[in-house]
Amino acid sequence: MNPDFLYRIRGIGKTFPDGTEALGHIDLDLFPSQFVIIAGSNGSGKTVLMRLLVGLMDPSRGTILYQGEDIRKQRALIRRSVGLVFQDPDAQILGETVGEDTAFGPRNLDLPEGEVERRVTEALTAVGLGEKKDSPPRRLSGGEKRRLAVAGVLAMGCGTVILDEPFANLDWPGVLQVLQILRDLKQRGKTVILLTHELEKVLALADRLVILHRGKIEADGPSEKVLEILDPQWGVRDPRRGYPTVKDCTWLP
Numbered sequence: 001m002n003p004d005f006l007y008r009i010r011g012i013g014k015t016f017p018d019g020t021e022a023l024g025h026i027d028l029d030l031f032p033s034q035f036v037i038i039a040g041s042n043g044s045g046k047t048v049l050m051r052l053l054v055g056l057m058d059p060s061r062g063t064i065l066y067q068g069e070d071i072r073k074q075r076a077l078i079r080r081s082v083g084l085v086f087q088d089p090d091a092q093i094l095g096e097t098v099g100e101d102t103a104f105g106p107r108n109l110d111l112p113e114g115e116v117e118r119r120v121t122e123a124l125t126a127v128g129l130g131e132k133k134d135s136p137p138r139r140l141s142g143g144e145k146r147r148l149a150v151a152g153v154l155a156m157g158c159g160t161v162i163l164d165e166p167f168a169n170l171d172w173p174g175v176l177q178v179l180q181i182l183r184d185l186k187q188r189g190k191t192v193i194l195l196t197h198e199l200e201k202v203l204a205l206a207d208r209l210v211i212l213h214r215g216k217i218e219a220d221g222p223s224e225k226v227l228e229i230l231d232p233q234w235g236v237r238d239p240r241r242g243y244p245t246v247k248d249c250t251w252l253p
Contacts, residue, residue: 005029005065006160006191007053012062013215014048022048023215026062032159035182035192035205037223040212041235046195047087049212050164053193054084080109083153085163089145098124098140098148099133105156116155123155127181143174150181160191167198172251175201179252200239203249211236 007030014023023045030036040046051057052064055075064071066078086092095101102123106116124130127147132140137148146166153161166178179202185192186205194202203209209226211219213234219226223246230238239249 004031006032006067008065008068010063010065012052012059012064014045014052014057015060021215023052023059026215026217028210028217028220030191030193032191033189034207035186035194036208036210037194037196037199037203037206038210038212039195039197039199039236041197043214044212044235045215046212047164048215050084050162050193050195053162054078054082080156081158082160082162083150083156083158085146085149085153085161085166087165087168089142089149092149092152093137093145096136097133098129098135098137098151101137101148102151102155105152109156119155119157120151123151126154126184127151128177141174142170143177146170146174146178147181150185158190160193161185162193162195164195165197166194167196167201175251176253179205179250183252197236199236200242200249201251203239204247204252205250 009026009028012023012026015021038046048057052059055071055078066074093101094104099120102120103116106119124133127150129144129147129151137145140148150161167175170178182192182202182205196202203223206223208221209223210217211226211234218234219229227238227240230236240246243249
């Protein structure tokens, strides 16, 4: 089966044992090679949705299809093809050097060592960390650590990258580093699913904007159309207050 959609989500919800409803009733299709921003304030359900998409959590109800099959049958494929970059990059660092950390994923795929080394070199070069291959990750800046997390995703050959609040706690240079990587991923034709509330930094790269509020999708479509119906109660600022158009909403020079 080769469906047009990458993910098809129908009627999913997530309620925790204490009764907290993190997601209500979500219907959403995600397509290959799209750059999608899912925006929402803290507590809107973005991180829970992200965990559902990569199989780290099961929904309480509803169905998620990945490449046309129930996600529960696709977990092995998802581990190889969907890369996740957490809000706290330190939570993903496992190697004692930048090179070892990037090699962790490919080695778990049981690839030949020569292929692992080739992928590590290519991935670190792609994110601008080639010269730091032998450096300890703890010496990297916040922006560099997020680039390292993306390098691990690239080294595994993932076609889809999901990033949770990638600009959190970064200074100006760090934000620019991450934006450059996001632009490169888009140019490479990768599927990018970006969870953020900081639209002014990155909206110009998006093909589509989804607004999540209190566990429900309030709007979904081209950025310009979504912003026209933006409700202040959703907790997402209209970035055009400081920029002439959506295409200007980026911190990239």
